[in-house]
Amino acid sequence: MTESAWQTLFHPFEAGWLDMPAAGERWLFVGAVPGFRLPDGFAAGLTIVQGFRPWFNALAAAGFEVVPQQGGARGPFDGALVMLGRHRGENEMRLRDAALAVKPDGLVVAAGTKNDGAASFAKRLAQNLPAAEHAAKHHGTVLWFARPDDETCALGLPKPETAPLVEGRFRTALGMFSHDRVDAGSALLVAHIPAGLKGHVADFGAGWGYLSAMVAEKSPGVTAIDLYEADFASLEAAKANLAKLPVQPRFFWCDLAAETVTERYDAIVMNPPFHAGRKADPELGQAMIARAAQALKPHGRLLMVANRQLPYEQILSSTFRRHRLVAEAHGFKVLEAER
């Protein structure tokens, strides 16, 4: 969600096209990120759905009621606000779920930027739901409709496609990192996991659980695996994907850039995130390397993969005893560091 997207979202209220939600009403706000400002006169209470831990924490600290997934929001609501993102399927899912959580005739208002493809999304929706209206404002598109009073909730909304199982066995969902295939960097890291890896291992930024599954399968000496991940939905998928591991995994919904890790590990595997939103952000990976250094036992090992050009060597030098390049291929590098 960019700076302009929330302004686009609230435009129909500010322009007077829609009535301001009144005091005593309860509205759902799916995908809100910190920093938005409600228009003057917007008096309804909000329940925010935000599964990304850094944003969840910031919204909760600002005093909002926040839940990490929509199932946790108790409806029905008087209306819903939905931030659209980059993934069409995820947008369809959010819109449908939001509409289902709203009382009949309640308003659903959604907005996204030009880059999110919000304009074409709104046009497509209008074909299925002729009552939906839309407008362009602040480099984005906002759309709105009243939820049809329809028992079956056949809202005319496009049915979201579900993500295929990755490698025939891993459950993922649209919008997660590498939701339709194993990431090439992660595959390279797995190819270089030493057979002798043992003890208590952590997977930092575990996504839907691929690295943990492979570590457990390749390394019989591993006795326990802890998964740390900021995206709630990815961690839920990982729980399902690792249900049959030979070791009992534990799951931590955690912002590794800001929250401390109290456990100490023999090894940490990691394919760190390199984007915050649309911007390349090596600082996030650097913060996770520093966190890994804190969370390893003396002589513990960090095994990580990254895009070749990302500048991680300096922080590895300053936080680890030694580090080395293990492999380089297809634009990725695998690095190993010892505490």
Ligand SMILES: C[S@@+](CC[C@H](N)C(=O)[O-])C[C@H]1O[C@@H](n2cnc3c(N)ncnc32)[C@H](O)[C@@H]1O
């Ligand atoms: C490059 S992906 C790797 C995912 C998975 N390990 C794999 O190999 O497929 C990086 C992961 O880090 C997560 N992430 C992003 N920011 C984070 C943070 N601050 N704390 C913890 N995890 C974070 C992302 O949600 C994403 O799942």
